Amino acid sequence: MARRMATRWHIIAHIILVGLGILFALPFTWLISTSLKVDSKIFAENTELVPRAPFVVVTDEVLSEHARVAAQTAASPGTVGAGLKPAPTDREQAEALGTGQIREEAAPLPSPGETVRVRPLKQQGDYTLVQVYRGVRVSKEQFWVKEGAIQDKFFLNWHNYSEALKDFDFTLYLKNTLRICVLTVFGTVMSCSLVAYGLACVKWKGRELLFWLMLSTMMLPGQVTMIPVFLTFKKLGWIGSILPLVVPSFLGNAFFIFLLRQFYRTIPTELAEAARIDGCSELGIWWRIMFPLSKPALAVVGLFTFIGTWNDFLGPLIYLIDDRQYTLSIGLAMFQGQYGGFWGQMMAVSTMMVLPIVILFFFTQKTFIQGVKLSGIKG
Amino acid sequence: MFALAFGGDISAVASQYDGLALRVGATQVIFLISGLHSSQQAVDYCGRGNMKVAKGYKRIHAATLVTCVFAAMLMTLLAGCDRSDSRDIHEIECWYPWGGEEAEAMKVMATAFEESHPGWKLKLVYAANTLTSSQKLFLAIAGGKPPDVTFVDGQQLAEWAARGALEDITELVTEAGIGESDFFKPRWDESTFENRVYALPWCADPNFAFGWNKKAFREVGLDPERPPRTIKELDEYNDKLTKVDPNGTVTRIGVIPWLWFGNANSIFTWGYVFGGDFYDRPNRAVTANDPRVLASLEWMTSYARKYDVKKVSAFLSSFVGLENNPFYSGRIAMMPIHISTLRYIDRYAPMLEYGLTWIPSPEDGEQKSSWIGGWSMGIPRDVPPERKRAAFEVMRWWCATKEGSQVCARSMSLVPAYRHSPWFEEARKDWRMAVFIDIVNNSQHVRTLMPAQGYLMDLLNIAVERSLYGTQAPKDALEEANRKAQKRLNILLESRDRRRREAANES
């Protein structure tokens, strides 16, 4: 009976989890899907989650229709799309804007039986002039098709990734980011856990005062201390190095110290007392008892520090003055131009940036539930 | 008293860290060694489950370890000091604010410069201008660690010059034989403040061309080759082009007068179109309450009365930028077109049939009206004098030589501010560029030439918003903006003069 109850509960739990999960997965799913879309679909009016691109199935019929329309347009010059000048490719277009020269050659055609990805160029009546993609590049092939012949088909535009990686030294940025992250996580976990122990488990005069001092440092917004902090680092000669980003983490972080202090205060004192009677030093108690007991909390601290450092934009931007030192988050921002950006590539880089964290979380989430079970000890 | 304690050079306080750190350092290392020794014992006690009561000093020593490790680590790091600049004079550091295509273009520009200047090295550093305004640049200048040369938004120049954030380059400019006639006048005026030159204009953005969607025109029976010429015509065309669903949803709109690159840019555009002006430079008077400016705002507001401002504004989300422009999809039939939009049309909407022309203006307004935006280059304060000349050479080459300006304009697809650039001739072959070149040649304005321009933008933004949402009458909104901007300008100039006097007295 109880077992059946439990199964029923599990089914209900699954249903709720899946339902909510879909909602919560939306931003990430959207991110991935956008990163695989072709440019013209990224900001289409009715956004779809499935990446699609326009395709045409080339048949003899399509080609003969094209020949008819092409003859017509050539016969009446001056109308839109007159003649069959091949529309310039992206790069050629850019060059043309600079030099004002547009190439004038007759456009080749795709062969019948093919299904080709296209990009619409011009419209006249019911007909659209489309340009053919060969691989990821637009080719010079183009032809007129009836509007209905263009269909949206499932298409993953991996080009966004390859193109993004071309301009974006992912491994370099990754290395820079990881170096800062690892140092920061190590520093934060060690220093915060030590300080939290001092604030929660050692009774001494003045700890309340220190706690409030620490807490109050979080209440002043960073914008107004930014200049003096910058001056401090400048006087230390640290501008242009990673030291301003790393060293402070070895000196405690108010947020995490507070968090760990709260955790340490939920751990029964009996354990520490017993160890003390056994002659264990305070440092020993911290390292041998509190540190392992607070693993879930330390994992939270480590994870949050990692994510925070990973995504930190302003810190590296301000203190580093060499593109070769920049981190992933700055690299990501660099896809944003003055008037717009390469959104597909930006989303591709975003995805690449998020994935390591997702994987990290997936494999460490167990730590949050593997707290040492304090059976037998009651508060 | 407090002022005395902290006043003067704030960095002087910070400099004391160095000495202190080194003195403490040595003692800590000794502690560190003793701490290590006893902590090992302490851990052993605990590990073996020894019942012996540890003596007090052991605990203390264990704890000392902790102090020492951290203190020593810190002291070693503190041992650094503010190294002096040892870079070669021909190694110039230039900060630029854009990513994306502009960042690519920057690399092209840098290479071209290095090729024409053998032995020189140009170090480009990205200093974002997006989410954080330009905090990196702010801090670097305020903190006295500036780059050799940087890009500055034209409308910031007066303020930065008045506040002494940029070096006066008048002598260098005169020496190089560069002057007013070399640039589009409004952009040159923007680079000067009280008859001194603080920057060189780099690009000249013609704001804006009036774009219309020919397909939409044809659909409602308008001549696709004849755009509206007056505001009255614009209104008529708008009524014809706007389509409303039976349930009240607007599915296409003719024109949305406040979506011209933000509220503030919209009112600058229409204010000039209606024949108004925002600043009287000789008298240092803000004139945002100019009756012609007011007329333009009232006209803008009339559209907010006709349509639900909350809904139609959604046609153009301010953040996403130019890629999902509703002009491409035909949802807005008439739009301002910025020169940078062209390449997005080519990429995202190659099918678009559109025309470009002058913005329509009322009969008593300014005909063929427009204003010029764009970026300039300047040398930040505190760049050492010996580096200034080299930094200027980079600016000069990019902004005021035929080769340099051509490279910049080609790679960025922007109009150079340098009038003699050979780019103009080649670009004219593209009909769209020809329109933009005509516009920039005829343009009389930049936004304003006053030091509180940034603040005025904020104020106008609010004033327009209030008028559109109907919470304040256009007249009151503009009066309020004007009053506040004037007050801020006066304070700014007074404090600047006071500081100057004090500096003169000291020397």
Add this chain to the structure above:
Amino acid sequence: MSLKPSQRSMIVGLAFCSPLIVGLAVFTVYPVAASFYFSLCDYPIFDPPQFIGLANYREMFEDPRIYIALYNTFIYAILGIPVGMVCGLGLAMLLNVKVKGMAVYRTVFFLPSVVPMIASCVLWLQVLNPQNGLLNRLLRSVGIPESQIPGWFLDPDWSKIALIIMGLWGCGGGMVMYLAALQDVPVELYESAEIDGAGPLRRFRHITIPMISPILLFTLVMGMIGTLQYFAQAYVMTGGGPLDSTLFYSLYLFNVAFSEYKLGYSSAMAWVMFIVILICTFIVMRVSNKVVYYRQ
């Protein structure tokens, strides 16, 4: 030489806290003191600060936008913090159930907290677009008349709600902390309560809540500090508009500092905010001493 126990624990405590003390001394004291000094100055960033006494604080009293910003911030805090905490805790309870595939679920619920802000902002602008956004299309399809369809980020009455909805997606951060805290609740307590006949709600109310109350307190205090300093999303999504309806205190402070070049005034704003947060935190901590259950 022997030390009194109180002295000894003092030294031990100081030693453990020494990283923090060094950190405060080196990287915090001077900036904090300097910012207080700035608040008494005219400081236009590029020029050195000039002492002007309490003028900045006086100016604040006459600045109507300060009151608007305070109002917006408090509304956001009062609505956002409790809703966020309830959602985070609810998720954590749900994810603490031992069912198959939990690793995947946990990861999924945590996802929105790690998606880069720029990506999530674009997404939300699309979802909440008043014209053709997903949500409004949904509302129209269930027959809500056009006049009552919210304008979200473009509607002063809805813009704060839109930001709160957006913020809820990030409750995975709180969830992780609650999840970690839930692990410290002894299973025996639940078992003995079940034997005594306590239902799930009573067990939640009388065991779970008290046992994780230290962490609840932590998230509450951090929520307060975080909310009063909230600005990044508003800066990107609305820039404070429309009609100052999303002009949060920190956003205004940021604008004053970096677009109006009034670092002195913004420092004064920061110190007023500091006092407000300090008082709120103090009250919460005092009240919590009676409510929060520590096992020490």
